[in-house]
Amino acid sequence: xxxDDLAGETMLITAGPTRxxxxxxxxxxxxxxxxxxxxxxxxxxxxxxxxILVSGPTCLAPPPGVELVQVESxxxxxxxxxxxxxxxxxxxxxxxxxxxxxxxxxxxxMKKSGETLTLQLEKNPDILAELGQLERRPLLVGFAAETTDxxxxxxxxxxxxxxDMIVANDVSQEGAGFNVSTNIAxxxxxxxxxxxxxxxxxxxxxxLILDRIRELLQDKR
Ligand code: PMT
Numbered sequence: 001x002x003x004d005d006l007a008g009e010t011m012l013i014t015a016g017p018t019r020x021x022x023x024x025x026x027x028x029x030x031x032x033x034x035x036x037x038x039x040x041x042x043x044x045x046x047x048x049x050x051x052i053l054v055s056g057p058t059c060l061a062p063p064p065g066v067e068l069v070q071v072e073s074x075x076x077x078x079x080x081x082x083x084x085x086x087x088x089x090x091x092x093x094x095x096x097x098x099x100x101x102x103x104x105x106x107x108x109x110m111k112k113s114g115e116t117l118t119l120q121l122e123k124n125p126d127i128l129a130e131l132g133q134l135e136r137r138p139l140l141v142g143f144a145a146e147t148t149d150x151x152x153x154x155x156x157x158x159x160x161x162x163x164d165m166i167v168a169n170d171v172s173q174e175g176a177g178f179n180v181s182t183n184i185a186x187x188x189x190x191x192x193x194x195x196x197x198x199x200x201x202x203x204x205x206x207x208l209i210l211d212r213i214r215e216l217l218q219d220k221r
Contacts, residue, residue, distance in 0.1 A: 005214055007048030012081065012088040012138075013041045014095035014127075016056030018074045022119070023106040030096045031178035034058030036143070037094035039206040041066050047210060052088070054080045056095055074098050074124035081127050085138065090213055092141040093128050094167075096178070100124060132162030139216060141209070144168040145177060154188050164216055165189050167209060175199050187212060 015037020019027040034055060041053040042063035051066045054077060062068040069084070071077045074097045085091060100121035128142050140163045144154035147170065154168035168186045171177030176184040176199070183205050187195040195212075197205070 003046070004048035006044055006210065009044075009049040009090055009217070010052070010088045011041075011044045011049045011090045011092065012052045012054065012084050013037055013044065013092045014054045014056075014077060014081065014097075015041065016058040017096050018056045018077055018098045018124075019072045020074065020098045020101035020124075021072075021105050022102050023108065023110045025109050028098060028100075028102065028121075030098070032056070032058075032096035033179040034060050035179070035181060036183065036202050036206070037092075038063060039202045040092055040094060040209065043203070043206040043210055049090075052084050054084070054095070074101065074127070078125045078127045078130075081131070085131065085134070086136075088138045089217070090139045090141070091128075091131055092209070092213075094143050096145060097127060098124055099126075126161070128163070129161045137162070139164050139213065139220065141213060142166040145171045147172040150186060151188070151194070154186070158188050158190065163190065165212065167205075189216075 016034035017029045017032040019029045021027045038060050041051050045051045045063055045065045053066045054069045069080045071080050101124055103120040103122050131140055142161055142163045144157050144166050146153045150168050150170045154166050158166040166188050169177050169183055173184055175182045182199055183202050184199045185197045
């Protein structure tokens with residue numbers, strides 16, 4: 001049954017990986033499938049929110065009723081998010097954004113030559129950190145993908161990016177993180193609360209995250 005407890009909210013959700021091109025046939029990317037972000041988008045729409053899904057390349061069908069904005073690189077995601085955010089009450093950043101991109105993109109396919117090849121990379125914009133500095137800041141939910149010291153790193157990101165909550169997942173754990181249908185998360189809140197969660201389907205985690213967002217929105221108003 002479709003509910004409407006998020007009716008009136010406009011949610012911007014990012015999903016999937018970014019691709020940073022080296023030449024016309026190669027890119028740097030990561031293992032994000034988009035499952036987590038798409039589950040959030042589907043559930044939010046089902047609960048009555050207007051949903052803008054900014055997605056890197058995935059194999060998933062967009063959930064019905066969601067406005068899909070397709071991007072490839074971190075810079076394209078940055079541009080799309082910044083263009084949409086003035087209309088949004090909530091932003092959830094489930095996408096796995098490349099922190100760096102190649103300094104040079106070759107116009108032609110790079111030729112094989114020496115025994116080693118050194119790539120020079122430069123920093124991409126940190127989209128979520130920039131959102132955290134906006135004067136009219138929507139409710140901001142980040143994700144943290146870690147392989148060590150989950151809580152410490154996630155808490156540091158929550159503070160540095162000025163977020164309301166962060167969903168931390170240890171992507172080295174079986175059944176958690178990239179390209180699986182389940183996740184094991186720990187939610188950290190701005191006020192210091194920590195909520196450890198058991199292994200569950202990403203579809204269920206999505207509903208739980210939206211429950212918490214609704215509570216935070218109620219507290220805020
Ligand atoms: O897509 P799936 O296969 O379902 O996998 C889900 C997931 C593992 C991708 C997801 O659960 C997850 O953890 N997403 C965030 C991955 C990530 O990039 O984490 P991070 O710790 O590097 O970044 C922290 C936060 O800042 C993230 O919300 C990220 O979207 C954001 N960020 C990061 C870098 C950047 N340049 N701009 C950003 O906005």
